[in-house]
Amino acid sequence: MGRKTIKVDYLARVEGEGALNVTIRDGQVSKAELRIFEPPRFFEAFLRGRDYAEAPDVTARICGICPVAYQMSAVHAMENALGIEVEGQLRALRRLLYCGEWIESHALHIYMLHAPDFLGYAGAVDMARDYPDIVKRGLSLKKAGNAIMALLGGREIHPINVRVGGFYRTPTRKELEPLAETLKQARENALATVRWTAGLEMPEAERDYHLVALHHPGEYAMNVGRIVSNRGLDIAVADYNRHFVESHVQRSTALHSHLREHDCYLVGPLARYSLNHGQLSSLARETAKEAGLGVTCTNPFQSIVVRSVEVVYACDEALRIIDEYREPERPFELAEPKASEGFGCTEAPRGLLFHRYRLDASGGILEAQIVPPTAQNQPSIEADLKDLVGGWLDLPADTLRERCEQTIRNYDPCISCATHFLKLDVRHE
Amino acid sequence: MSDVSGPIRVIGIGNRDRGDDALGPLVVDALRDRLPATVSAVEHSGEVAGLVDLISDAKAVYLVDAAVMGLEPGSFREFDASTSPLPALGGAFSSHALGLSEAIELARALDALPSVCRVFAVEAASFEAGEGLSHPLGDTLPRVAQAVIDSLRQESGHA
Numbered sequence: 001m002g003r004k005t006i007k008v009d010y011l012a013r014v015e016g017e018g019a020l021n022v023t024i025r026d027g028q029v030s031k032a033e034l035r036i037f038e039p040p041r042f043f044e045a046f047l048r049g050r051d052y053a054e055a056p057d058v059t060a061r062i063c064g065i066c067p068v069a070y071q072m073s074a075v076h077a078m079e080n081a082l083g084i085e086v087e088g089q090l091r092a093l094r095r096l097l098y099c100g101e102w103i104e105s106h107a108l109h110i111y112m113l114h115a116p117d118f119l120g121y122a123g124a125v126d127m128a129r130d131y132p133d134i135v136k137r138g139l140s141l142k143k144a145g146n147a148i149m150a151l152l153g154g155r156e157i158h159p160i161n162v163r164v165g166g167f168y169r170t171p172t173r174k175e176l177e178p179l180a181e182t183l184k185q186a187r188e189n190a191l192a193t194v195r196w197t198a199g200l201e202m203p204e205a206e207r208d209y210h211l212v213a214l215h216h217p218g219e220y221a222m223n224v225g226r227i228v229s230n231r232g233l234d235i236a237v238a239d240y241n242r243h244f245v246e247s248h249v250q251r252s253t254a255l256h257s258h259l260r261e262h263d264c265y266l267v268g269p270l271a272r273y274s275l276n277h278g279q280l281s282s283l284a285r286e287t288a289k290e291a292g293l294g295v296t297c298t299n300p301f302q303s304i305v306v307r308s309v310e311v312v313y314a315c316d317e318a319l320r321i322i323d324e325y326r327e328p329e330r331p332f333e334l335a336e337p338k339a340s341e342g343f344g345c346t347e348a349p350r351g352l353l354f355h356r357y358r359l360d361a362s363g364g365i366l367e368a369q370i371v372p373p374t375a376q377n378q379p380s381i382e383a384d385l386k387d388l389v390g391g392w393l394d395l396p397a398d399t400l401r402e403r404c405e406q407t408i409r410n411y412d413p414c415i416s417c418a419t420h421f422l423k424l425d426v427r428h429e
Numbered sequence: 430m431s432d433v434s435g436p437i438r439v440i441g442i443g444n445r446d447r448g449d450d451a452l453g454p455l456v457v458d459a460l461r462d463r464l465p466a467t468v469s470a471v472e473h474s475g476e477v478a479g480l481v482d483l484i485s486d487a488k489a490v491y492l493v494d495a496a497v498m499g500l501e502p503g504s505f506r507e508f509d510a511s512t513s514p515l516p517a518l519g520g521a522f523s524s525h526a527l528g529l530s531e532a533i534e535l536a537r538a539l540d541a542l543p544s545v546c547r548v549f550a551v552e553a554a555s556f557e558a559g560e561g562l563s564h565p566l567g568d569t570l571p572r573v574a575q576a577v578i579d580s581l582r583q584e585s586g587h588a
């Protein structure tokens with residue numbers, strides 16, 4: 001058997017623009033390259049010289065799908081730099097806001113972007129013609145996430161109410177009450193989503209991943225924790241750069257992340273679930289068990305089921321926070337600028353999102369580093385393809401190409417988020 | 430979001446802080462005092478679930494969005510989407526990753542598209558964060574607002 005190339009020039013149903021080349025030589029996959037060609041967005045450079053307080057709003061603009069993740073990593077990094085801790089109800093409200101983003105983003109991915117792969121449709125519109133009630137359920141679920149975002153964030157996309165030290169304005173108990181009703185209905189839809197996704201036909205594809213996620217001793221990690229892995233990594237967020245490294249590859253405007261000692265790794269729902277399963281709510285754990293999931297999950301195609309379980313958890317957790325909510329005395333803690341460096345890491349829907357900032361004495365940003373989940377997962381996406389495509393070579397060409405695209409969409413890659421500014425150093429001698 | 434109560438809606442899609450993406454919201458601003466009580470002017474981010482809702486429980490919708498159609502910046506096109514999809518569906522028609530054309534087609538697939546669905550698309554020059562509306566789009570804005578008024582007058586007998 002000679003050389004064969006699978007080429008996908010435009011990857012549909014991912015955020016941003018990307019392409020894929022897989023080369024097969026003598027029945028073996030010799031190369032799998034995900035090319036990202038979205039123009040770099042210069043956000044890290046754009047932040048330099050701005051005030052520390054601007055970072056949450058500026059970084060929220062990196063992505064329309066996961067703005068809260070950017071805000072949360074940014075505010076935590078700034079608070080780490082300035083030596084303040086946000087506790088009590090303000091901390092709980094931030095967790096509630098993040099629940100909104102998980103519900104919104106996961107529902108979009110499950111119903112609009114990924115489910116059509118499993119049911120053999122080109123996209124959500126075609127699927128809606130045959131499964132109108134399923135798609136309506138997905139839209140309704142997504143709207144419940146939007147409702148949290150709108151109430152706490154000030155608007156559904158690119159929220160504006162988060163600030164270093166807390167919020168500009170906190171809600172009253174009365175304002176949160178209608179949200180609880182919306183979330184109870186959403187939880188029913190989320191449970192139905194798990195049962196439905198569990199019934200989808202899954203390709204057999206267990207992978208031996210190095211799973212990396214945040215872990216917190218007292219809660220399913222979302223906003224804070226240590227960075228842990230299934231192979232013994234256990235580090236503080238501030239030590240991220242000692243263990244992880246980004247490098248440029250010519251085919252892509254996104255940087256590739258690697259663990260210094262172990263090469264590629266996986267962040268996102270499978271890693272979170274497998275490393276923190278015991279901290280899910282009992283309802284989410286029971287639902288996962290009914291769906292046939294074990295305490296770990298390493299079949300990338302089952303990420304659609306794991307995301308659904310996380311939506312159940314996010315609804316449950318949001319309801320708990322609303323139930324226990326007491327209006328805080330003040331909406332934020334005051335921060336005093338000082339020359340410092342700070343680190344923040346949170347769990348975006350797609351996985352670990354790391355921010356680092358260096359500030360001058362007046363709070364001006366001297367340096368910004370943002371490592372989004374898709375850049376961290378890019379080598380893992382290529383490794384999946386290299387590992388899995390060899391077993392699919394008997395499939396017809398179109399089916400094989402679709403399976404490759406589906407493999408990429410398992411990750412819900414956000415290519416807009418993944419692009420970085422590549423510094424060009426020209427020397428004249 | 431502004432008033433959404435009217436069964437006839439003008440929906441300006443976009444983001445005020447992303448260059449020419451502000452066109453939709455700014456057309457809504459320009460129209461707000463010129464519309465009768467039965468027509469509401471609504472600003473929307475383009476988020477698909479919310480947009481499907483806004484479209485599908487209306488009697489008529491007039492959607493305004495900045496777009497990438499390969500025309501000169503500031504050129505605008507008016508489409509009747511009530512009977513057929515927008516051109517270049519699935520491509521980079523709208524400024525939103527999963528937005529206007531998908532929302533219209535989802536509403537159609539769910540048998541919830543109103544009988545009047547007109548789209549006013551304006552070729553954008555830039556979607557850069559923090560930049561204001563570019564000159565060509567600033568010049569086009571009053572013409573787009575007037576075109577929406579004319580269309581409302583023709584099709585619904587309103588305005």
